[in-house]
Amino acid sequence: MAISEFEIKRCEKVMDAFLEARRPPAHIRSELDLCYRIDNQSIIIFEVRPVWNNPDEKVEINIAKATYVKKTKLWQVFWHKSDLKWHRYPPQPEVNNLEAFTELVIKDENCCFFG
Numbered sequence: 517m518a519i520s521e522f523e524i525k526r527c528e529k530v531m532d533a534f535l536e537a538r539r540p541p542a543h544i545r546s547e548l549d550l551c552y553r554i555d556n557q558s559i560i561i562f563e564v565r566p567v568w569n570n571p572d573e574k575v576e577i578n579i580a581k582a583t584y585v586k587k588t589k590l591w592q593v594f595w596h597k598s599d600l601k602w603h604r605y606p607p608q609p610e611v612n613n614l615e616a617f618t619e620l621v622i623k624d625e626n627c628c629f630f631g
Contacts, residue, residue: 519557519584527559527614534561534618551576558583559614561621561629578602580629582617591617595628 531552539550549564561580567573578596593605607626611617621629
């Protein structure tokens with residue numbers, strides 16, 4: 517079940533503030549950029565880079581995901597492992613709000629999100 521339009525607007529506000537603080541400078545965004553997308557009840561943070569052997573083609577590299585569970589009213593936190601699958605983030609698999617999720621990604625104490 518997708519999150520409501522009201523919740524989407526709130527998520528966009530939080531994620532836009534996160535991107536404002538974390539995006540690379542404008543002059544290098546064609547080489548590396550940080551973005552997010554809302555997919556049903558999940559928010560996915562990903563990098564956009566040129567393909568190494570074809571700079572005209574872009575590739576998206578998943579970094580982190582938060583999925584809202586209405587039943588528990590918590591966000592489940594995932595990281596994208598080298599096996600290209602989402603795994604629960606072991607130090608803190610759930611957070612109370614989206615702000616706490618972005619703080620986890622910024623701190624990245626276990627080097628799971630940005631290596």
